[in-house]
Amino acid sequence: MAVDTVPPPVTSELPDPDRPPVSAKSAVGLSLLACAVALVFIFFAHNARRGAQSRIANPAVHGAPRPVTPLFGWTHWLGLEQVSTIVAMVVVVTVFVAMWRRHPKHPILLMAICCTAIVWQDPIMNWAPYAVYNPQLWHLPVTWPLVSLSPTVEPFVVIGYVMFYLVPFFPARKILRALQRRRPFDSFVWRHPLISLGLLIFVIGFVFDAILEIGLIRTGMYIYSQVIPFGSIFAGKAYQFPLLWESSLVTTVMIPAGVLLYRHESGPTVAEKLARRLRGLRVRPVLGTFIVMFLVMNGAYLFLYGGGFAVVRASGAATSVACPFPYPEAKAYDPQGLYAKAGQPGPYSAGIWDRWESGQSGRPPTATSSTGPCAADPEGAVRG
Secondary structure (H helix, E strand, C coil): CCCCCCCCCCCCCCCCCCCCCCCHHHHHHHHHHHHHHHHHHHHHHHHCECCCCHHHECCCCCCCCCCCCCHHHCCCHHHHHHHHHHHHHHHHHHHHHHHHHHCCCCHHHHHHHHHHHHHHHHHHHHHCCCEEECCCCCECCCCCCCHHHCCCCCEHHHHHCHHHHCCCHHHHHHHHHHHHHHCCCCCHHHHCHHHHHHHHHHHHHHHHHHHHHHHHHHCCCEEECEECCCCCECCCECCCECHHHHHHHCHHHHHHHHHHHCECCCCCEHHHHHHCCCHHHCCCHHHHHHHHHHHHHHHHHHHHHHHHHHHHHHHCCCCEECECCCCCCECEECCCCHHHHCCCCCCEECCCCCCHHHCCCCCCCCCCCCCCCCCECCCCCECC
16 A cells, blocks of 8 residues: 655754754864964964054154043053953854854854954044044054054954944844834834834944943043034043944944844845845855845945045034043144144144045144143143
């Protein structure tokens, strides 16, 4: 008697994560990843620098005196932040490898790579909003072409981009799902899930960025040397922060990261859907997804975030300077002569993008004022 056989149901569920099979190909991939991480570590360790050197150094100052007291008067914030970055990156890489073994080529893991990869643009994004880093941070040589775009130094701590740009997606996704469970299918959160997710990421990212950056600035890691007075907090102080501008523009990178990862139930992510439109990569969907993520993230970072601040620079609207310049071992970053007008003692640095890139013809010849808010009185104290 013939027995009908029923084929097992096709499922897209992942295998048991407790005992994932590790193929020879996966083992080779993990080995290559480990080698790549080791090479990156060796590269940074070999090229590590500390202090102001070369073109940014102020030869009249020895050591690293600080005219601004750090948060709570504690002088060890930089060491704590740098060691914390190393520990955090070790944890991130370990978690990434473990998750890759359980869920190889998962879109979230691909996005984590992309969020880390856009760090190559960091010198440009330090130049655009006048982000001046503390020269005492471990940093790359200031003479390297791309690195030299930073107003002072290009520090190692920025390697943790993934912990910044990807984090708001997770609470936003959780909140969106909770809202969808409580709303009918014809509600806004169901009809426009991508807009809803983007709005949630904007709010979460805005608050997240403001808390993080204000704390880092107060501990002495970096400053915004020039800001637009309107929409900024503590304007004119060494720890001024362009709240409205920075915390809004930074979400233009967070939002694409989250939207590309959105999926309806068990369907493909937005990035996977877009990748299917690339005819040449339809047979390699993972590579296509990664390329879509990489291009979108780099484009958003360069044209939305960087472009927004480039317009601010060219407009000349960022007229409030951080007084006093808190890193006297380095030349005061003064591409538009505003520090000289405010009385900040020189020497000054205009950076290497002080012409058409800034919408001007080099640093204007400006005499140093003796009465501005950054000027020192006869006893050496800073006015204001």
